[in-house]
Amino acid sequence: MMRYAAAIGLVLGIFTADMALAQDVRITPARAQTSFEINGQTFTIARNQDTSDTLTGEFARTSRECPPFCITPMIVAEGVATLGELEVIRFLEQDAVAGAGLLIDSRLPDWFVQGTIPGAVNVPFQTLDMANPYRDHILRALGAVKLADGTLDFGQARALLLFSNGAWSDQSPRAIRSLLDAGYPASKLSHYRGGMQSWRALGLTVAIPRNEG
Amino acid sequence: MIRMTLAFFVFALVLCAFIILRPGRDAPRAQAPDMTQDVEVTRAVMDPLLTPPAAPETVVVAEPVAAPVVAAPAMRITPQIATIDSSMQATTAAVLAGLGVQTGAEPLPTPATDEMRDATVAILSNITARTGAPAPEITQRPTLDAIVVQALQEGQSDDYIDALINAAAATGDLAVPEILVTSDGRVDTAVLLADIVAQATVATGGQINSSPAIDLDDSAGVEVRIVQRADETVQARFYTVQAGDSLGAIAIKFFGDVNRYTTIFEANRGTLSSPDRIRTGQRLVIPNEA
Numbered sequence: 255m256m257r258y259a260a261a262i263g264l265v266l267g268i269f270t271a272d273m274a275l276a277q278d279v280r281i282t283p284a285r286a287q288t289s290f291e292i293n294g295q296t297f298t299i300a301r302n303q304d305t306s307d308t309l310t311g312e313f314a315r316t317s318r319e320c321p322p323f324c325i326t327p328m329i330v331a332e333g334v335a336t337l338g339e340l341e342v343i344r345f346l347e348q349d350a351v352a353g354a355g356l357l358i359d360s361r362l363p364d365w366f367v368q369g370t371i372p373g374a375v376n377v378p379f380q381t382l383d384m385a386n387p388y389r390d391h392i393l394r395a396l397g398a399v400k401l402a403d404g405t406l407d408f409g410q411a412r413a414l415l416l417f418s419n420g421a422w423s424d425q426s427p428r429a430i431r432s433l434l435d436a437g438y439p440a441s442k443l444s445h446y447r448g449g450m451q452s453w454r455a456l457g458l459t460v461a462i463p464r465n466e467g
Numbered sequence: 468m469i470r471m472t473l474a475f476f477v478f479a480l481v482l483c484a485f486i487i488l489r490p491g492r493d494a495p496r497a498q499a500p501d502m503t504q505d506v507e508v509t510r511a512v513m514d515p516l517l518t519p520p521a522a523p524e525t526v527v528v529a530e531p532v533a534a535p536v537v538a539a540p541a542m543r544i545t546p547q548i549a550t551i552d553s554s555m556q557a558t559t560a561a562v563l564a565g566l567g568v569q570t571g572a573e574p575l576p577t578p579a580t581d582e583m584r585d586a587t588v589a590i591l592s593n594i595t596a597r598t599g600a601p602a603p604e605i606t607q608r609p610t611l612d613a614i615v616v617q618a619l620q621e622g623q624s625d626d627y628i629d630a631l632i633n634a635a636a637a638t639g640d641l642a643v644p645e646i647l648v649t650s651d652g653r654v655d656t657a658v659l660l661a662d663i664v665a666q667a668t669v670a671t672g673g674q675i676n677s678s679p680a681i682d683l684d685d686s687a688g689v690e691v692r693i694v695q696r697a698d699e700t701v702q703a704r705f706y707t708v709q710a711g712d713s714l715g716a717i718a719i720k721f722f723g724d725v726n727r728y729t730t731i732f733e734a735n736r737g738t739l740s741s742p743d744r745i746r747t748g749q750r751l752v753i754p755n756e757a
Contacts, residue, residue, distance in 0.1 A: 353598060363586075381590055386587065391591060
């Protein structure tokens with residue numbers, strides 16, 4: 255009996271030791287992962303613990319044709335902040351959780367459904383173009399208020415953090431330019447230029463959206 | 468001797484390698500500006516083009532292209548009527564289908580804005596799911612064929628239909644085929660209703676009269692010039708646009724068929740930017756029957 259217990263203990267010991275090893279890939283020295291709740295839905299962001307993992311497929315590619323997949327500038331427009339992964343996570347934990355901000359995936363729906371940043375909402379870049387006669391509806395859903403004279407007031411509009419596939423994708427810069435054209439204040443916009451490629455390259459959690467498109 | 472030849476050969480080889488390698492190293496640097504210039508040109512050409520919304524990384528940019536063209540006719544003070552790309556035939560076929568008459572014509576293509584509408588509805592539900600705030604409702608835009616079908620089924624008069632459609636078009640909620648826009652900024656419902664009757668006649672086995680609708684010699688704005696050349700006499704026809712004319716109406720006037728508007732439009736491309744932009748007093752070249 256004792257022998258069995260020892261064997262089980264040994265197995266458990268190895269297992270927990272393995273678990274402890276599995277925490278080696280942390281987001282920062284202080285935190286291994288983060289969980290937050292947006293409008294009743296819980297999201298968790300951690301990193302892939304397989305230290306031998308590498309990117310494969312589309313996000314491992316280095317050389318896409320330019321145009322259209324050209325290297326985008328660091329700053330999309332004056333007043334629009336460019337963020338990195340930790341700021342993206344902080345935006346989700348603070349602004350998005352409080353209902354004051356939205357993380358926006360600017361890519362087309364077929365990209366979005368293949369995996370996005372946890373907590374992101376898909377608003378494809380071309381639906382924010384002035385060619386979309388229904389653009390005002392989206393802006394109002396984002397918190398703009400239509401005034402009596404037909405113009406939009408963005409005083410209560412949400413802070414938006416936009417991203418697309420990465421530094422070679424003009425989709426989120428384009429969406430930001432469209433929002434600025436529509437009158438969205440630059441101070442309420444920010445850009446995660448690294449996008450899905452940087453997010454995946456760091457092994458951060460990729461969410462597969464359900465029933466969204 | 469052999470050693471000398473060998474040494475010479477090696478020297479030649481090294482020289483060749485140098486010659487080959489040097490331009491190879493310089494080429495990318497020399498070509499670089501050319502390549503960026505190529506890129507610029509392609510972009511400039513590509514951007515204003517109407518690309519299908521389905522293609523990734525491209526967007527339909529109709530408005531910015533149209534804007535500078537609109538600026539030209541300063542005398543146009545009438546409100547602008549929204550237009551759709553679908554042809555008269557498609558609109559007529561949709562009306563007849565709504566009335567239960569099958570014409571065999573291509574069905575009305577779903578306008579791009581409806582794809583945008585569907586996409587927007589999906590996005591609004593995504594945003595709502597994340598924010599919990601109610602999304603603004605999108606009301607369905609009325610379509611020209613739906614309005615006409617309903618009015619015809621109610622047995623309304625032509626005048627009533629004309630007033631109804633023009634009231635809807637004036638608010639910008641209703642888009643109509645370009646050739647129905649008149650020189651004074653209204654919708655030419657007479658041409659639409661005439662085409663519906665004509666197509667219905669064809670669909671039910673009748674014959675339509677596709678000769679000119681009026682006596683051309685005795686009509687305002689028509690001008691016929693006889694040009695004598697060395698061995699032939701050429702008749703040149705012109706038409707001065709009258710108030711209330713649409714390109715569709717002019718096509719019926721000269722060819723008896725609304726769909727012949729393309730003949731007139733093509734012949735006047737230089738002065739007519741779009742079929743819905745004819746102006747009262749504008750002089751159009753009317754090609755002779757082919």
